[in-house]
Amino acid sequence: MPLTLEHSYDEPGTPWLKGNLHTHTTNSDGSRPPQEVIDDYAARGYDFLMISDHDKLIDPAPFKSHGMAMIPGNEISAKGPHLLHIDASTFIPPDEDRQKILAQIAKDKAFAVINHPNWQEHFNHCPQEKLDAWEGYSGIEIYNGVIRRLMGTPLATDRWDRLLAKGRKVWGFANDDSHRPEDVELAWNVVQSKKKTPKAIVEALAAGRFYGSTGVEIRTIAVCGRTIHVETSNAQRIVVHSTSGKRETHVDAKEITFHVPEEAKYSYVRVECWGPGEAMAWTQPFFLKR
Numbered sequence: 394m395p396l397t398l399e400h401s402y403d404e405p406g407t408p409w410l411k412g413n414l415h416t417h418t419t420n421s422d423g424s425r426p427p428q429e430v431i432d433d434y435a436a437r438g439y440d441f442l443m444i445s446d447h448d449k450l451i452d453p454a455p456f457k458s459h460g461m462a463m464i465p466g467n468e469i470s471a472k473g474p475h476l477l478h479i480d481a482s483t484f485i486p487p488d489e490d491r492q493k494i495l496a497q498i499a500k501d502k503a504f505a506v507i508n509h510p511n512w513q514e515h516f517n518h519c520p521q522e523k524l525d526a527w528e529g530y531s532g533i534e535i536y537n538g539v540i541r542r543l544m545g546t547p548l549a550t551d552r553w554d555r556l557l558a559k560g561r562k563v564w565g566f567a568n569d570d571s572h573r574p575e576d577v578e579l580a581w582n583v584v585q586s587k588k589k590t591p592k593a594i595v596e597a598l599a600a601g602r603f604y605g606s607t608g609v610e611i612r613t614i615a616v617c618g619r620t621i622h623v624e625t626s627n628a629q630r631i632v633v634h635s636t637s638g639k640r641e642t643h644v645d646a647k648e649i650t651f652h653v654p655e656e657a658k659y660s661y662v663r664v665e666c667w668g669p670g671e672a673m674a675w676t677q678p679f680f681l682k683r
């Protein structure tokens with residue numbers, strides 16, 4: 394069988410929609426009431442938002458969304474590592490047994506993302522052994538904005554590469570985890586979706602049709618055979634990583650065309666775009682299939 398690339402993206406030309414899935418309000422430990430937070434994101438031109446208060450599911454319907462698609466959800470927080478319950482229709486009470494929660498989320502046809510694994514003094518809010526052992530989550534936060542002012546590191550691409558190297562198909566999410574006004578618009582997800590409805594956006598997120606960003610804008614992700622083309626507005630360097638994070642190549646340019654060699658020994662590649670300041674963007678992995 395000739396080598397092909399399995400990936401999650403639509404044909405180029407599908408609209409890109411920007412959103413944040415990790416947002417706190419005065420319903421938990423956020424500093425502002427939900428409507429104020431929603432107004433802030435809407436004024437910045439966001440297309441979708443999920444309020445994710447700690448162990449509290451609120452119905453976003455009564456709030457004025459200003460045209461944003463509001464995704465219902467919450468952050469399951471007590472009794473263990475935090476995770477996002479995305480597209481939640483019922484509240485799942487926190488339970489020490491996180492695998493039980495993940496099974497319940499899957500049963501409800503919602504989906505889960507494991508949050509900020511590298512948070513805290515020992516960079517170990519969620520140990521790798523747990524990420525390895527749990528099943529049924531769709532992704533992890535590879536960037537969590539609020540950790541810019543907390544212990545640990547916002548970045549968790551190291552955790553992601555370890556999972557991907559083991560053959561796990563998990564997506565990389567970038568979220569603000571905003572608690573205060575200064576946490577807003579640090580990190581977001583940009584989804585390919587023809588419709589700006591919660592249903593269409595949730596489907597795209599669950600399927601990996603998005604990239605994470607802290608400021609680099611990706612315009613095009615195109616795959617043809619074994620060739621990946623990524624075009625940005627403002628990258629200064631673009632890096633291609635393969636299994637366990639190994640760097641295959643980089644260019645100092647706004648775009649890259651990368652041909653996966655027929656004899657490649659790695660199991661996936663992913664593209665990181667680095668821009669000015671702390672601006673970055675991360676594509677989802679492209680899996681090699683033979």
Ligand SMILES: [Zn+2]
Pocket residue numbers: 468470475508509
């Ligand atoms: Zn958290």
Ligand SMILES: [Zn+2]
Pocket residue numbers: 415416417468570
């Ligand atoms: Zn949070």
